[in-house]
Amino acid sequence: MIEFLAALAYDPVAFVYGAFPWGEGDLKGQEPQVWQLDLLADVRDGLKVPGQVIREAVASGHGIGKSALVAWLVLWAIATHEDTRGVVTANTDTQLKSKTWPELARWYERFIAKELFTYTATAIFSNEPGHERTWRVDAIPWNEHHSESFAGLHNQGKRILLVFDEASAIANVIWEVAEGALTDRDTEVVWCAFGNPTRTSGRFYDCFHRDRALWHTRQVDSRSVAISNKELIAEWARTRGEDSDFFKVRVRGVFPSASELQFISSALVEAAVQRVVHPHEFDFAPAVIGVDPAWTGEDSLEVFLRQGSMCRHLASYEKNDDDVYMAERIAYLEDKYHAVSVNIDQGYGTGIYSVGRNMGRAWHLVSFAGKPRDDYYANKRAEMWGDMKEWIKSVGALPDDEELRDDLTGPEAFVNGSGRLQLESKADMKKRGLASPNKADALALTFAFPVRASPRARGAAMCNTVYDPFA
Structure with a gap:
């Protein structure tokens, strides 16, 4: 034998x-x-x-x-x-x-x-x-x-x-x-x-x-x-x-267009990257800025702008504890793009928000774990991502950014024990070997609250001061 x-x-x-x-x-x-x-x-x-x-x-x-x-x-x-x-x-x-x-x-x-x-x-x-x-x-x-x-x-x-x-x-x-x-x-x-x-x-x-x-x-x-x-x-x-x-x-035995738990599919993202929008299709809309502060030492603070069907990555900063400097940079971007709202993730953004308040800025602090407006979602973060997904599916035009692609398609979603849709946490993504979706979270923060154009923003659009946010 x-x-x-x-x-x-x-x-x-x-x-x-x-x-x-x-x-x-x-x-x-x-x-x-x-x-x-x-x-x-x-x-x-x-x-x-x-x-x-x-x-x-x-x-x-x-x-x-x-x-x-x-x-x-x-x-x-x-x-x-x-x-x-x-x-x-x-x-x-x-x-x-x-x-x-x-x-x-x-x-x-x-x-x-x-x-x-x-x-x-x-x-x-x-x-x-x-x-x-x-x-x-x-x-x-x-x-x-x-x-x-x-x-x-x-x-x-x-x-x-x-x-x-x-x-x-x-x-x-x-x-x-x-x-x-x-x-x-x-x-x-x-x-x-x-x-x-x-x-x-x-x-x-x-x-x-x-x-x-x-x-x-x-x-x-x-x-x-x-x-x-x-x-x-x-x-x-x-x-x-x-x-x-x-x-x-x-x-x-073929890989799907989207994984069984993937919240935003690659197909949706690619379609939005290919979508072309012209200034007259968005320059009348209110501009909103989302800020996702750095989460760990290897992450970065990301800033995104959304105006109607257009969005743009404004800035990326390495993690640091200088809240005054970061607040000044965000205030500069708010003024430059005549944003009607600035939404900051509460997780690591409390210090930046406090400095902004002392500067007279009416910024919003957003808790990802907060209560959503729609009970279909488990928390505020899931709701923001849900609104962002609908925007990407319908009218949103995304920049050709490989990191943003990965961020958007990385998180998975599931129905929790309470029957509500919950998005995979950043910590769980890291366990799977994926990077924290900082850019996507910054874009999602622009969907935190309903907004309307202020007279200041409408006047800026009429005089073309915000005619081309890419300039």
């Missing part, structure tokens, strides 16, 4: 055919799917190149046999190479414990060499005396605050297996820490990421876009797999439509 397994160390395809009793018992009439064999062949071919890190990413619909493939990879990796180490994780502890790891148990029971290994609820390891800690694969829930389990995944000169299941929802920091395992010299490293393509951001999305040169990727349509539920898929096609984001994600 040991000689048989050793002969399959570099051929996971042959291993799958030889390690399980195909055609017998509950495997009667069953066989590996084409896409599964293709991925195993990629791993086999990658092992032929010394020192190459094998990276496989699969975006798929439901019911394609993904968990079975994960089980095969684990059993092949641990059974054919002495002192293999590995980690399997998933988007949630529930997914890992109730779906991913139990599937391994089913294939372990069918495995012809199961007597050589011990399976538990959290690990599979060798029965060879003295190798219980060095020859094992563990099921480890991820936690961005305690990533040591991934940081310590080194196995110099041997084999490492890393599997991410439902990878779209695994935090960026876990991906980054896991990459440390790739630095071991003369080590076989196999890293596989699987999942429904639910999000249009994050490291799983990057595998198919920004980092596609590093990953071998495939998108598996559930309709192309013999074992999928064709009746349910046909029902989804009728009720949801084959071009819907739901069908793209759950069946076609």
Whole structure:
């Protein structure tokens, strides 16, 4: 048996055919799917190149046999190479414990060499005396605050297996820490990421876009797999439509136009960037300024102007504690653009607001957690973003600013326990590895309160002093 397994160390395809009793018992009439064999062949071919890190990413619909493939990879990796180490994780502890790891148990029971290994609820390891800690694969829930389990995944000169299941929802920091395992010299490293393509951001999305040169990727349509539920898929096609984001994600294995939780889609933003407005279409409208003060040391204070269907980024300042200087700069911009309202985020803007009040400025301090006018929203921030989204969808023209694009499309939204729409917090975005959306929040602040043009602003427009805010 040991000689048989050793002969399959570099051929996971042959291993799958030889390690399980195909055609017998509950495997009667069953066989590996084409896409599964293709991925195993990629791993086999990658092992032929010394020192190459094998990276496989699969975006798929439901019911394609993904968990079975994960089980095969684990059993092949641990059974054919002495002192293999590995980690399997998933988007949630529930997914890992109730779906991913139990599937391994089913294939372990069918495995012809199961007597050589011990399976538990959290690990599979060798029965060879003295190798219980060095020859094992563990099921480890991820936690961005305690990533040591991934940081310590080194196995110099041997084999490492890393599997991410439902990878779209695994935090960026876990991906980054896991990459440390790739630095071991003369080590076989196999890293596989699987999942429904639910999000249009994050490291799983990057595998198919920004980092596609590093990953071998495939998108598996559930309709192309013999074992999928064709009746349910046909029902989804009728009720949801084959071009819907739901069908793209759950069946076609295609990234959606907007992630399932994404509040403002990339498509809406791109349409607004392409929208052209002329001065006579907005110069009569009141100008409003939004100020989002710096949140942490790496953030910046952002100032945005909105006037009717036009908006413009006015200024960006590094975080500092000189409230007097910042208040003077905002007052200057208020006068220059004849703004009828200046709205400042209360979070870090209280000092700036106080200085402005002492200067005789009637600025508004806005609490993101404050009560909204519309009970549909959980708080003031969600309401402002909701109004901004409608403006972008209908009349708003956005500047061609990549940072603003990312800010607008980054936050996710959900219905909270009270049945109200809530926007993802800046802190939660940072946990996902995304930057704080300071520019978008500054623009959203221009929607904090209804405004009307003051006589001063109307007179300025008539004499063309605000004719072109871009000047």
